[in-house]
Structure formats: structure tokens, C-alpha cells
Amino acid sequence: xxxxxxxxxxxxxxxxxxxxxxxxxxxxxxxxxxxxxxxxxxxxxxxxxxxxxxxxxxxxxxxxxxxxxxxxxxxxxxxxxxxxxxxxxxxxxxxxxxxxxxxxxxxxxxxxxxxxxxxxxxxxxxxxxxxxxxxxxxxxxxxxxxxxxxxxxxxxxxxxxxxxxxxxxxxxxxxxxxxxxxxxxxxxxxxxxxxxxxxxxxxxxxxxxxxxxxxxxxxxxxxxxxxxxxxxxxxxxxxxxxxxxxxxxxxxxxxxxxxxxxxxxxxxxxxxxxxxxxxxxxxxxxxxxxxxxxxxxxxxxxxxxxxxxxxxxxxxxxxxxxxxxxxxxxxxxxxxxxxxxxxxxxxxxxxxxxxxxxxxxxxxxxxxxxxxxxxxxxxxxxxxxxxxxxxxxxxxxxxxx
Numbered sequence: 504x505x506x507x508x509x510x511x512x513x514x515x516x517x518x519x520x521x522x523x524x525x526x527x528x529x530x531x532x533x534x535x536x537x538x539x540x541x542x543x544x545x546x547x548x549x550x551x552x553x554x555x556x557x558x559x560x561x562x563x564x565x566x567x568x569x570x571x572x573x574x575x576x577x578x579x580x581x582x583x584x585x586x587x588x589x590x591x592x593x594x595x596x597x598x599x600x601x602x603x604x605x606x607x608x609x610x611x612x613x614x615x616x617x618x619x620x621x622x623x624x625x626x627x628x629x630x631x632x633x634x635x636x637x638x639x640x641x642x643x644x645x646x647x648x649x650x651x652x653x654x655x656x657x658x659x660x661x662x663x664x665x666x667x668x669x670x671x672x673x674x675x676x677x678x679x680x681x682x683x684x685x686x687x688x689x690x691x692x693x694x695x696x697x698x699x700x701x702x703x704x705x706x707x708x709x710x711x712x713x714x715x716x717x718x719x720x721x722x723x724x725x726x727x728x729x730x731x732x733x734x735x736x737x738x739x740x741x742x743x744x745x746x747x748x749x750x751x752x753x754x755x756x757x758x759x760x761x762x763x764x765x766x767x768x769x770x771x772x773x774x775x776x777x778x779x780x781x782x783x784x785x786x787x788x789x790x791x792x793x794x795x796x797x798x799x800x801x802x803x804x805x806x807x808x809x810x811x812x813x814x815x816x817x818x819x820x821x822x823x824x825x826x827x828x829x830x831x832x833x834x835x836x837x838x839x840x841x842x843x844x845x846x847x848x849x850x851x852x853x854x855x856x857x858x859x860x861x862x863x864x865x866x867x868x869x870x871x872x873x874x875x876x877x878x879x880x881x882x883x884x885x886x887x888x889x890x891x892x893x894x895x896x897x898x899x900x901x902x903x904x
Contacts, residue, residue, distance in 0.1 A: 519666035523799030530824030
């Protein structure tokens, strides 16, 4: 092991400026790297549905110094209300019980709030290139020659892909997404709708076999996040490519649905912030090749069914930066990052197999079992649930120069 401080400043390009990218940028700048972040969007992305920061990730944001800001942004959802096919009450539970969070420790924040806080932590210290992206990578020389979509060409010592589940960096580095994608049998659509229901810091979840609709109030405001989640045994390839095929699929899937579902479907058809995707995990035999490595969803997306995507992104960024700080040789750094992080990733991805998808049953029998479990939880005295995540002891970062 050698110290990087005895060598000239190393340069790194990070592709992606959502969660993993800015977190990586923070730690690598702190370690003395020259950091550039490229993001295809024209500005930091606001809005978005609430996400959880749990377990080990809480320690990461504490070490970053942004924990007080995140506590101020904490949504503090109070209640989950579960509804049957006709909109009748099945059970009402505290949000911590449903999510497996530890009350007073874990955080729930709007995705846009987390992005803004991370951006604020690095914007004065690193080079940020918005409205651009990586087009090609060439590792034939002593560094990584990068051609950007804008036509600009630059060379970096290292490139780190933090560009999400549909990572362009991963495709350039190791091949098509299909090689690493584990489809979990669901599709999801999300958008913002008016809060005409009087919901406040709560979630209402309607379910029938293979279909769920949710209205999520992150505060007392005029807007809600609306979710449609549905079972699809085969990946809906046409819907991913064609907006009309997408709406045909959604309309067909939710035809005849009760409660507020017809209005949600109608609102989604005209929403300007619609997000639609399949529910998948990324599982890879290796997270690096040469001078390029991956982190966050690009390397090990766990899916929203685990509730661990943001936490894995923050922890993975810390572990990758720590390895690069401790090892001047990139191959040794990437090997240490994978060795020290993979078990944590595997355990959290396995939450799906251990019941992480139980909120979205696909059969009448499974739905009744879920409802019986919920009624039983509602009848029990309030207790602190076990955390729905696995822990990792973080190493202390090497001292800064």
C-alpha cells in the first residue's frame, strides 16, 4: 500500500450527478483528486419520489457533514393505509413498521432534496459539466481517453460510472445491459398529481392481485406522488421503447380498477414528469475493467423493492473513494473496493428474495396472506421493527493532505 500524496494529483471523471456521483466527488476531492463530473441533464434534478437513507448510509452522510440538512429535510411519513379492491380499509400502520426503518435514526427525504444537498456539498470544489455525457472510452494509452457527446475530447487517469441502472459507462466498459439485468417481474410508473384527497404525510396503497396503486403525500402541500406498480411476467420491451405501447399496457392492466385508479391513470397519460421503467437488479461478476469502475445502480442496483438503492449508492461511493485513497494503483484499489463491499451489496439485494416484494402480491392467495399479516401487525402493540437492511462497518478514510 502506498500513499497517493507523493504523486501528482490524479484526475478522475465521474459520469452521473444524481446520488452516487456527487458523493464520490465529495470524497475524492477531499482526498486530493482533480474531479470532473459530467451529467446528461441540464441541471441538478429536483423533484422525485421519497427515498430512504438507512443504516450504514447514515454514518456516511454524518461524515460528510450533511446529516443536519437531511434531518431538516426528513419527510417523516406517519401512516400507511392499505386498501382493498373497492377502496375499503385493510389496515393502517405506522410507516416505520411497513418500511422496516428505525424510528429516530433512519431518514426519508425527497430525492430532489438529497440531490440538492449533495450538489451543494461539491459545487464549489469540482468541475461540473451539465448537458453532456460520455460517448466513447479508449483505454489503449496510459489514461482513459474520453470523447463526450458534445465532441470534446479529454484524458483522465480514471473514469467512474455513476450513471444509474441504464448506465452508458457500463455498456461501453463491459457490454449490453441485458447481460447483467435481473428482471424482477414488475413495471412501475410514477408522476405528480394534485392533492385533492386531503392526504398529509401519509401513503394510501390500493392492491389487487398483480396490481397496486399508491398516493404518497410527502408533506401538507398541493401535490402527491402517484405510483402504479404491476406484475409483468415477461419484460414489456415494446412499452419501454414506445410511449403509445406503454399507455396501451397501463390502460389494459388497470382496466376496471376501482378506488382512484382511473383518475391516476388519466393523470399519468398527460403528466410532464412521468417516470416509467421495469423493476430490475443489476448483478455483475466484476465492477471494473482497467481504469474504469462502476458504483451505485450502475454496478449493483437493488431495485426499489428493497428500499436500499440510495443507501447502497452512498455507501458504495464511500467505499470506492476509500479504496482509491488507500491505493495509488487503480487495480489494487478496485480489487479492494469490490472485496470489501460485495458482501454488503449481496445481502441487501437478497432482501427481494427474503420478502422485499411482499407489498405487491401477484396472486389472490398471496394478497390474502399479506393482508392477514398487516391486520396482525395493526393489532399488535407498537414496537421497534428490525431494520430492513444489512450493516457494514465503514473504514476510516486515510488522512487528507
